[in-house]
Amino acid sequence: MGLEEKIPGGFLLTTVEKMVNWTRKASLWPATFGLACCAIEMMSFGAPRFDSGRFGMEVFRASPRQADLMIVAGRVSQKMAPVLRQIYDQMPEPKWVLSMGVCASSGGMFNNYAIVQGVDHVVPVDMYLPGCPPRPEMLLDAVLKLHAKIMDDPLGPKRAAEMAGHRTELIPSSVRYSGGRRTMPVGRPEANLG
Amino acid sequence: MSEMSEPGTREATGTSPAVPERQYVDLDLPEQGRMLTTVGGDFDDVLGETDFTDSEQLILNMGPQHPSTHGVLRLILEVEGETVIGARAVIGYLHTGIEKSCESRTWTQAVQFLTRADYLSPSFNEAAYCLAVEKLLGIEVPRRAQVMRVLLMEITRITSHLVAIATGGMETGALTGMTMGFRDREEGLHLMELITGLRMNQGFIRPGGVAQDMPDGWQDRLDYFCALMDKRLPEYDELLTGQPIWKARLKDVGVLPLQGCLQLGVTGPPLRSAGLAWDLRKTMPYSGYEEYDFDVPTTSGADSYDRYLLRVAEMHESLKIIRQCRQKLAEPGPVMVQDRKIGWPAQLSLGADGTGNSLAHIRHIMGESMESLIHHFKLVTEGFPVPAGQAYASVEGPRGELGAHVVSNGGTKPWRVHLRDPGFVNLQAISAMCEGGMVSDVVVAVASLDPVLGGVDR
Amino acid sequence: MTSADDSVKKVAPDIARQQEAAHSTGLAPDVRSGVVPPTTSERHGMFYARDSGDTSGYGGLVRPPHVPQASERPYGGYFDDVADALADAMAERQIPETAIEQITVAHGEMTVYVARAHLVELLQTLRDDAALRFELASSVSGVDYGEDVPRRLHVVYELLSMTYRRRVRLEVAVDAGDATVPSAVSVYPTADWHEREVWDMFGIAFAGHPGLTRILMPDDWVGHPQRKDYPLGGIPVEYKGHEIAPPDQRRAYT
Numbered sequence: 001m002g003l004e005e006k007i008p009g010g011f012l013l014t015t016v017e018k019m020v021n022w023t024r025k026a027s028l029w030p031a032t033f034g035l036a037c038c039a040i041e042m043m044s045f046g047a048p049r050f051d052s053g054r055f056g057m058e059v060f061r062a063s064p065r066q067a068d069l070m071i072v073a074g075r076v077s078q079k080m081a082p083v084l085r086q087i088y089d090q091m092p093e094p095k096w097v098l099s100m101g102v103c104a105s106s107g108g109m110f111n112n113y114a115i116v117q118g119v120d121h122v123v124p125v126d127m128y129l130p131g132c133p134p135r136p137e138m139l140l141d142a143v144l145k146l147h148a149k150i151m152d153d154p155l156g157p158k159r160a161a162e163m164a165g166h167r168t169e170l171i172p173s174s175v176r177y178s179g180g181r182r183t184m185p186v187g188r189p190e191a192n193l194g
Numbered sequence: 195m196s197e198m199s200e201p202g203t204r205e206a207t208g209t210s211p212a213v214p215e216r217q218y219v220d221l222d223l224p225e226q227g228r229m230l231t232t233v234g235g236d237f238d239d240v241l242g243e244t245d246f247t248d249s250e251q252l253i254l255n256m257g258p259q260h261p262s263t264h265g266v267l268r269l270i271l272e273v274e275g276e277t278v279i280g281a282r283a284v285i286g287y288l289h290t291g292i293e294k295s296c297e298s299r300t301w302t303q304a305v306q307f308l309t310r311a312d313y314l315s316p317s318f319n320e321a322a323y324c325l326a327v328e329k330l331l332g333i334e335v336p337r338r339a340q341v342m343r344v345l346l347m348e349i350t351r352i353t354s355h356l357v358a359i360a361t362g363g364m365e366t367g368a369l370t371g372m373t374m375g376f377r378d379r380e381e382g383l384h385l386m387e388l389i390t391g392l393r394m395n396q397g398f399i400r401p402g403g404v405a406q407d408m409p410d411g412w413q414d415r416l417d418y419f420c421a422l423m424d425k426r427l428p429e430y431d432e433l434l435t436g437q438p439i440w441k442a443r444l445k446d447v448g449v450l451p452l453q454g455c456l457q458l459g460v461t462g463p464p465l466r467s468a469g470l471a472w473d474l475r476k477t478m479p480y481s482g483y484e485e486y487d488f489d490v491p492t493t494s495g496a497d498s499y500d501r502y503l504l505r506v507a508e509m510h511e512s513l514k515i516i517r518q519c520r521q522k523l524a525e526p527g528p529v530m531v532q533d534r535k536i537g538w539p540a541q542l543s544l545g546a547d548g549t550g551n552s553l554a555h556i557r558h559i560m561g562e563s564m565e566s567l568i569h570h571f572k573l574v575t576e577g578f579p580v581p582a583g584q585a586y587a588s589v590e591g592p593r594g595e596l597g598a599h600v601v602s603n604g605g606t607k608p609w610r611v612h613l614r615d616p617g618f619v620n621l622q623a624i625s626a627m628c629e630g631g632m633v634s635d636v637v638v639a640v641a642s643l644d645p646v647l648g649g650v651d652r
Numbered sequence: 653m654t655s656a657d658d659s660v661k662k663v664a665p666d667i668a669r670q671q672e673a674a675h676s677t678g679l680a681p682d683v684r685s686g687v688v689p690p691t692t693s694e695r696h697g698m699f700y701a702r703d704s705g706d707t708s709g710y711g712g713l714v715r716p717p718h719v720p721q722a723s724e725r726p727y728g729g730y731f732d733d734v735a736d737a738l739a740d741a742m743a744e745r746q747i748p749e750t751a752i753e754q755i756t757v758a759h760g761e762m763t764v765y766v767a768r769a770h771l772v773e774l775l776q777t778l779r780d781d782a783a784l785r786f787e788l789a790s791s792v793s794g795v796d797y798g799e800d801v802p803r804r805l806h807v808v809y810e811l812l813s814m815t816y817r818r819r820v821r822l823e824v825a826v827d828a829g830d831a832t833v834p835s836a837v838s839v840y841p842t843a844d845w846h847e848r849e850v851w852d853m854f855g856i857a858f859a860g861h862p863g864l865t866r867i868l869m870p871d872d873w874v875g876h877p878q879r880k881d882y883p884l885g886g887i888p889v890e891y892k893g894h895e896i897a898p899p900d901q902r903r904a905y906t
Contacts, residue, residue, distance in 0.1 A: 329761075
């Protein structure tokens with residue numbers, strides 16, 4: 001967007017920035033880049049039980065020209081890497097990349113000739129999500145943390161300079177939205193999550 | 195051609211890559227004649243400039259990133275108007291080197307790689323491999339382990355068919371079919387998570403048996419699942435089977451008659467839709483399938499609609515088998531072969547912190563039995579050796595015959611594992627199924643074959 | 653083949669079991685065996701110990717190469733029927749007996765080692781003859797038995813007879829320097845992609861294939877990945893301060 005260049009800097013921008021970031025994160029349209037097993041969990045994330053639609057993300061745009069977020073879900077092979085880069089290039093700014101699963105983040109269990117050892121060799125990644133495959137709730141958590149990052153995005157180079165070195169505090173969704181109640185760690189027999 | 199965008203540079207207009215003015219190449223080739231290659235831009239501009247009105251023949255690329263190609267499948271279509279006159283499939287975009295990775299792991303660790311090949315039917319990959327390894331070892335898997343394997347395989351078959359119907363629906367536009375399919379799949383995954391610990395890619399079926407016994411409370415959970423599926427599976431018939439648009443999209447599309455199926459080596463629902471009741475569970479049973487009472491649905495239309503009907507019917511049959519497993523699991527027994535030199539200690543259970551081995555098991559191996567300690571240590575680090583030779587075992591997966599050809603050189607690691615994936619073989623039929631049809635029928639035909647590119651490319 | 657210092661040769665129980673299994677199917681190999689190449693090379697020692705400093709005694713261990721043994725008649729089960737029917741059909745179609753190098757029955761399966769010159773004829777016979785009827789070629793795959801083994805590259809054909817509900821395996825062995833096998837596509841069209849995959853992964857060329865190109869790797873890839881002299885290609889991983897080598901370069905104890 002050319003908004004950043006057109007509006008002069010100043011204190012007014014902080015509110016405009018928050019509003020612009022809010023509009024961007026509230027309807028983050030993912031591009032379909034499901035490759036392997038993680039793609040199925042990503043589809044489950046769009047399915048009724050885990051429902052990405054409540055975050056404005058149920059439209060998985062087939063065309064990268066209409067998408068904001070590329071969720072690289074699955075292992076990227078050597079043959080697929082140029083295609084990945086081309087899809088990334090075809091997305092308009094602003095765009096974010098979420099590498100879902102260990103295969104996308106680091107090559108995963110496939111430390112061999114055929115798999116690119118981490119999608120960040122090909123595209124810049126904003127959020128890494130480990131798991132093999134990560135549960136849809138884990139993907140949801142990663143998306144919410146990405147929302148938190150997007151809310152802190154600077155609007156234009158002057159704001160970027162002011163905010164240099166700032167790190168978004170990534171609070172897990174289970175803590176942030178727990179309303180102050182202390183949650184039990186998963187796995188204990190008493191916390192039967194049914 | 196669009197160039198790579200440099201990070202940090204921006205055009206004044208705000209779009210990232212520099213758009214070249216000319217977006218086509220006009221060549222006069224000796225054999226093919228005049229050929230216009232374009233990667234973007236407006237067709238009216240291109241045609242207006244070049245005066246290319248000779249024929250309507252286009253070569254389209256349904257590229258690896260596509261919402262409707264069932265995975266990273268690339269289809270190159272030669273299209274004349276709306277009719278497809280040539281279709282070629284290009285695969286390899288998901289080649290993971292699974293088979294070569296297995297060669298540097300022990301026989302039990304290799305299961306974790308193979309389970310991710312065909313990721314919609316993980317239990318079947320594992321079962322085919324374990325059956326082949328057990329052939330080489332010459333051991334007999336305990337009965338309870340066989341029943342648990344059948345249970346997992348049938349639950350996996352239901353979830354796989356649900357994805358096939360759901361994604362088939364999504365690709366043709368029946369989006370409610372997709373939401374329904376994934377909603378019901380969650381129930382199956384929840385049940386598998388209770389039994390195995392994971393929703394997908396479980397790695398539960400291992401050479402010698404299965405990893406652990408059934409957890410507490412499984413009977414109620416399994417009954418709940420069966421009752422729920424009884425209610426939910428007929429809903430697919432209500433939603434799709436009689437629906438006129440669905441029928442119009444699927445009837446007489448992607449026809450592959452019996453001779454074509456046998457020549458191309460196609461097995462599974464496409465073969466059964468052509469009239470041949472070939473199901474390895476009935477014809478060459480394995481893992482105790484001869485004791486179960488179920489039918490093999492067969493139709494004779496050989497088109498996509500028949501394959502859809504077959505998949506729904508097979509889900510009902512799988513539910514029947516799951517109920518019979520419920521009966522058979524009433525008797526207790528070991529779930530891993532008793533030979534201590536092979537059997538992974540299968541009495542592992544959760545400790546107080548929710549992970550790892552139980553205190554009882556650790557007390558046993560550390561305090562009570564030296565042999566158990568040594569066996570546990572050697573099995574975990576080195577693995578068990580398998581006599582030299584080769585074996586081929588196959589199971590009836592949701593897509594067709596899933597086979598594993600396993601070669602051993604006498605060591606503790608596989609020498610070669612080859613997975614005969616049904617999707618790989620069935621996908622060869624795509625040219626025969628699509629040529630002569632319309633472009634929209636290509637999507638339906640691929641969906642009716644239901645390839646999973648993880649298994650196709652391995 | 654056997655070690656000179658028999659006195660220090662210790663055979664571990666699992667190796668004894670393996671040797672027993674290899675020899676149990678045939679007492680005396682028939683005249684045609686010895687043509688089938690071994691599947692392992694002779695292996696000395698364990699723990700890579702060679703000289704003094706190895707007090708385990710495993711350094712003197714010698715394991716002879718494993719050669720698939722020809723099986724003695726009767727094979728048992730349906731294998732005799734298949735072998736007889738095949739012999740009859742070959743006589744009918746004037747395929748010489750030397751086309752079959754060896755028949756091995758092991759682990760409940762029958763493997764027919766064939767000479768590549770007669771491969772297509774034999775496949776045609778197996779498919780068309782009324783007593784054989786192996787309509788479906790389940791799988792055509794390659795195996796590489798290691799750099800120091802003669803005729804190391806094998807192509808394995810798994811055939812399925814739906815009429816008689818039987819399986820049989822055909823195996824062809826070639827050298828790496830002369831890796832050409834006639835294509836089975838004329839008999840079993842399903843072998844098309846399978847043979848492309850064997851070419852891609854092992855470098856075995858199939859003469860007469862309609863379009864032998866790479867199928868799994870990118871078109872301009874160099875090398876044949878599933879050969880044993882091709883590295884797994886992993887990268888070292890740093891985890892919690894330690895560097896872990898790729899899986900094929902870690903220590904092995906066998």
